[in-house]
Amino acid sequence: MRARPELAILPRSFYERPTAEVARDLLGKILVHGSVGGRIVETEAYLGADDLAAHASRGITPRTRVLFGPPGHAYVYLIYGMYECLNLVAEPGGVPGCVLIRAAEPLWGTGIMRRRRPAARRVEDLASGPGRLTRAFGIGRRLNGADVTRGELTVRQPAAAEPFETGAGPRIGIRKCADWPLRFFIRGHPCVSR
């Protein structure tokens, strides 16, 4: 495995845009947490009041406060009692919106990831799902509200942008607004979840 190159962190202005745009543009970017890192291959956009599937649609609560805050911060919450989901806050401050990071391709620290996810047989399965990704990357609720433009958890610009074909489709695992095409993924990538 190569040494990890020094990559530029995405600026806050990257996140201060419409949520669907941010979700689409996050494909191919590099998610780094401590000494582990991977390439984002699948995202989903969650909007505001009109999006009944989004947590923010119910207004500000103690949990959803960060969704209404400034962009470029992490929103981490527990789902189904045992899995955490990582989101990145988009839109200007005061406007809710976030991008769920659904899957990544492991690049660095795969040994650590394997130890955290003994159930995964293949490298492609280490982070091929929202709960799997947070487990493999060691991301928990203590990172809720963390600034992703600095600190231990960052998103970076890849050194050489490999070309890929972007796919879009309905989001997964929800019942409301299930047919809105707000899911984005790298077409044909083996790490995209089913």
Next chain:
DNA sequence: CAATAGATCATCT
């Protein structure tokens, strides 16, 4: 293979 049940708890009604 595909389908399904069980695990397990913070958050909101």
Next chain:
DNA sequence: GATGATCTATTGC
């Protein structure tokens, strides 16, 4: 007290 932006193991064909 019900519900969920899931994963895994197990069962059944």
